[in-house]
Amino acid sequence: MATLAPDSARPPLSQLGSPPSIQTHGGVGANLPPNRGLERALEEAAASGVLNLSSRKLKEFPRTAANHDLTDTVEADLSKNRLTDVPSEVCHLVALETLNLYHNCIRTIPDSVISLQSLTSLNLSRNQLGALPACLCSLPLRVLNASNNKLVSLPESIGQLRSLMELDISCNEITALPRHIGRLRALRELNVRRNLLCVLPEDLADLPLVKFDFSCNKVSTIPVCYRKMKQLQSLQLENNPLQSPPAQICIKGKVHIFKYLSIEACRSEKMPDPLYLPVMERLSLSRPTTCSVEDMEQQKKQDSDSGVGSDNGDKRLSATEVYQYVCVHVISSICSNCCTSIVCVRNYHLPVLFLFLLLQRDDRSPSSPPSFSNPPFGLKPRSVFMRSHKSLESVDPQFTMRRKMEQLREELELMEQLRDSIESRLKVVLPEDLGSSLMDGVVLCHLANHIRPRSVASIHVPSPAVPKLSMAKCRRNVENFLDACRKIGVPEDKLCLPHHILEEKGLVKVSITVQALVDEASSKHSLLT
Secondary structure (H helix, E strand, O other): OOOOOOHHHOOOHHHOOOOOOOOOOOOOOOOOOOOHHHHHHHHHHHHHOEEEOOOOOOOOOOHHHHHOOOOOOOEEEOOOOOOOEOOHHHHOOOOOOEEEOOOOOOOEOOHHHHHOOOOOEEEOOOOOOOOOOHHHHHOOOOEEEOOOOOOOOOOHHHHHOOOOOEEEOOOOOOOOOOHHHHHOOOOOEEEOOOOOOOOOOHHHHHOOOOEEEOOOOOOOEOOHHHHHOOOOOEEEOOOOOOOEOOHHHHOOOHHHHHHHHHHHHHHHHOOOOOOOOOOOOOOOOOOOOOOOHHHHHHHHHHOOOOOOOOOOHHHOOOHHHHHHHHHHHHHHHHOOOOOOOHHHHOOOOHHHHHHHHHHHHHHHOOOOOOOOOOOHHHOOOOHHHHOOHHHHHHHOOOOOHHHHHHHHHHHHHHHHHHHHHHHHHHOOOOOOOHHHHHOOOHHHHHHHHHHOOOOOOOOOOOOOOOOOOOHHHHHHHHHHHHHHHHHHOOOHHHOOOHHHHHOOOOHHHHHHHHHHHHHHHHHHHHHHO
16 A cells, blocks of 8 residues: 655655746746747837737737837727726827727727827727717728717717728617717718618718718608719618608619609709709799790700710609709799698699699780790700690680689599508608509508408518519509408498509599598498497
8 A cells, every 4th residue: 555755754844846837036027938920020020110919819918018119009809708898008008090909809999099189090890889089080090980889879979080081880789870970071982881770960961971871770761952062972771661762763873863862852842853854944933934835846856865964874854853853943933822732732733733824824814824935954844835825715715713722622532541541550750742642552552451460461561672562462462352352341432443543543543442441441440339
């Protein structure tokens, strides 16, 4: 059996070699072999001015760096480490121009970073930052990357970064951009992807942006002033609940989006947009014209192009769009104090309203009817505009403008009633173009299911991958809605036809059908109660 040796037989501790991990003379790991890779990187940084400490699992700045002269370092890469704060040693590198802190665990940035007055590029992506300090806005930054953090806002003083050209704050939790972001006059690239933005500031329209990415947010409307971004080359907006422009416009690209914004601007301002339309010639509404219908027909042969301000087929505006521009502008010019809202009627019976206002002007003054000295931007006026009141009576003896206006007013009331019926029950806000929002039948099917659950068994709805339904699926939705109306009890004489919804040509009929559906449901509910 083995026995323990007596204490006297044991060698004294003084003769035993101390393990290399024991700290001696107050130093930390004095007996450890030096990290030659780290030392080599520090030596190269002292010689070249480029400090590369990437992917070294560092939790703090190397203490041996004090043995090297790093005052002339212009580029520092501390990415893919375990830093929880920006090392104070880095803030002493006053000549630093580029600092990469990508993929660390940094939660705060010290105020001492303001000493880096030569810093032009800062990468803070993939950290745990909850806010950016205001002192960052006092640096001469040109590139700032703070993506993949936990930011909820940007500092209000961000407008002080007058030299900033690239700003990436994607994959954060930002709910609104600061109001002074429009002061970044040098900004070329802006990435706000994957945030919680609901509204885009209009001040961005004044910036010389070349790339703009606001995809994967909660933006529903693009401001019409964004059509002024003439230098914009790349626009990313997918995965947003956009209503203006609608999805079928957005998938066509930037040119169609800006054309839509230009049309919306014209509708809101009641005048042609100088960005897409040539300058409109002055309308001589106060003096009679000297040209005849034959002269206009001759000019029609000379100028047969209906595209306006277009250099290719993609940017061409249709004659219908141009015609609406002219009608809205002329109506607002003739009767600025008319009780009928121009905005409300721009999509309904524009020829009738235009003719009515012309005749009303004739009734108020004995002067000759107003006319165009030259057709505005190549538009050829229709012959009905040039007819006199007598010729109208000869064409249609039962024609009365009062009856037409009463009919128009009734239709407008039906449109508003249709909108209110749907919005109040489904708790949604429909876009201004009511016909296009009902065309695919999705809203109507949801309305039928709201009145009687499961009356429409299946509904084809758009998806982010396919934002626009095919005509076959739209027709199937519409037919399912009409079948549900029949089951609920809507009379056949009050049912609209599928093409009234699909082709947006019978909103009055659709309004009658929806009202009958609502009334039928209300009557049954009252009987049950």
